[in-house]
Amino acid sequence: MIKVIQAGLYTSIQDIGRFGYRNIGVPTSGTMDSISANFANALLNNNSNDAVLEITMLGPKLEFTTPTVIIITGAEMSSKLNNISITNYKKYSIKKGDILSFGELKKGLRCYLAVKGGFKTSKVLKSRSFYNGITSKDSFKKHDIILYDSYADDINTFNSAIKNTTLFFETKVLEVYKGPDFNLFTLEEQQKICSNKYTVSNLMNRMGYRIKETIIKHNKSILTSPVLPGTVQLTPSGQLIILMKDAQTTGGYPRILQLTEKSIAILAQKKEGDTFNFLLI
Amino acid sequence: MSTFKLTYKPFGESAILIEWPQIISIDILDDIRNFSFVINKLDLKYILEINFVYSSLLIIYKSNKIKYADLNKKLQFIYNEKSVKKNNFKKTIWEIPVCYDIEFGIDLPFLSLQKKISIEEIISTHSSSYYTVFGVGFLPGFLYLGGLSKKLHFKRRDTPRLKVPKGAVAIGGNQTGIYPKISPGGWHIIGETPISIFDIKNKKPCLIIPGDKVKFYPISKQEFKSLELQIEAGMYRLKSVGK
Numbered sequence: 001m002i003k004v005i006q007a008g009l010y011t012s013i014q015d016i017g018r019f020g021y022r023n024i025g026v027p028t029s030g031t032m033d034s035i036s037a038n039f040a041n042a043l044l045n046n047n048s049n050d051a052v053l054e055i056t057m058l059g060p061k062l063e064f065t066t067p068t069v070i071i072i073t074g075a076e077m078s079s080k081l082n083n084i085s086i087t088n089y090k091k092y093s094i095k096k097g098d099i100l101s102f103g104e105l106k107k108g109l110r111c112y113l114a115v116k117g118g119f120k121t122s123k124v125l126k127s128r129s130f131y132n133g134i135t136s137k138d139s140f141k142k143h144d145i146i147l148y149d150s151y152a153d154d155i156n157t158f159n160s161a162i163k164n165t166t167l168f169f170e171t172k173v174l175e176v177y178k179g180p181d182f183n184l185f186t187l188e189e190q191q192k193i194c195s196n197k198y199t200v201s202n203l204m205n206r207m208g209y210r211i212k213e214t215i216i217k218h219n220k221s222i223l224t225s226p227v228l229p230g231t232v233q234l235t236p237s238g239q240l241i242i243l244m245k246d247a248q249t250t251g252g253y254p255r256i257l258q259l260t261e262k263s264i265a266i267l268a269q270k271k272e273g274d275t276f277n278f279l280l281i
Numbered sequence: 282m283s284t285f286k287l288t289y290k291p292f293g294e295s296a297i298l299i300e301w302p303q304i305i306s307i308d309i310l311d312d313i314r315n316f317s318f319v320i321n322k323l324d325l326k327y328i329l330e331i332n333f334v335y336s337s338l339l340i341i342y343k344s345n346k347i348k349y350a351d352l353n354k355k356l357q358f359i360y361n362e363k364s365v366k367k368n369n370f371k372k373t374i375w376e377i378p379v380c381y382d383i384e385f386g387i388d389l390p391f392l393s394l395q396k397k398i399s400i401e402e403i404i405s406t407h408s409s410s411y412y413t414v415f416g417v418g419f420l421p422g423f424l425y426l427g428g429l430s431k432k433l434h435f436k437r438r439d440t441p442r443l444k445v446p447k448g449a450v451a452i453g454g455n456q457t458g459i460y461p462k463i464s465p466g467g468w469h470i471i472g473e474t475p476i477s478i479f480d481i482k483n484k485k486p487c488l489i490i491p492g493d494k495v496k497f498y499p500i501s502k503q504e505f506k507s508l509e510l511q512i513e514a515g516m517y518r519l520k521s522v523g524k
Binding site (some may be wrong): 020023027082203235260 | 291327331335337406440443462
């Protein structure tokens, strides 16, 4: 298992998400950047639904008490194993007593730590993904423990890091589909929505990203209807809210655009002040 | 089965949104429940999940197993051709205690001013109706309740509050509802219930289901505190009447 020495800003367990409970209002949850998380599981030969640790902005300090193999993908956060710098996208053997720590955030916002066989925290409603009110906690605190099955295999001699000079999430372009309520707006408004440049505000978390710009004030209200992770809502005050993995299952603001899963992963790596634009597909 | 003209829309890479006429109607609700029931019964392996609220039904499917156009065609066929007997769903009425003291109902003075009716009238109007549960969504256990008196309709806040307390009873547009946990929200808060609508400790985390009815009854601050203690001790059961 892992002993949490320092929790970091927001460190949680996530898998591919919780399906089948939207009818009682339970969000999908799951990894924000599913591309990086899938990559981590694939490189360890794990199942794609194995649970990983999602680490946000400021990483934790973790002590391993049993052997395993780990890999880190996604954001670059100056990770260190026993105080020696390690590289993302490379497997490392872990011995009892090893300490993993993180430092300066260099690229992206969220990184994924996977262990061989996945983390074994308890499943609630068929998923291990943390979500406040469903699982007993929404993020780890100091002194928590994180379970996994021990695995002994010395792999350090025959694996080299995948060279990632440009990470997929460094693009500023988010591919989107028209949302169900796109046609509530005039052609001119639609063009404005699609061509504007947007900035991530400080109001952003696993539920959603609020965007700084005010584009089109309106008074169009819709009868509450289902929404999805990646749904772009336009509030009456003219701001965009992009729903993310822990988002509500229904909403009342017009759904103007819908991000692809890849675009959700890209946005999940953006932080306050980062800019982007949409590309309608 | 076909009764309404439906609109089918793609919603992202792997979901389809089906819209009934966008009005609040128990006939529409029953029709959606029936359609959803029929689809569920077919046990189609490429459908991941189905949920509905008011007059819209969302189907999330495995896009590597079926194409949008094929699923769309299949769903239209099911809706238009399949003859299914109307289901007679059990409709339970749930009684929910609410403290409308302005300590909880922080937007009561504002609503009273805007709607030009007294706070007492807002409370008596809100607690005398039977509300139909038109869906559960937004948050785990959030009930969309139809049947709010026209006297109390009031548009949502332009900018949602970042934190609304658990149990807050609120009005947004022509709807009323209860916030099942602390969350952001754009509705006007008129009171608070001490009971938990959604409790993961229960075998069924959410007892109230679409089609049920809900009735609010006013309680004092003292009753609120005493109910809170009963709930904490696990001695309180949500009251329901009739079937």
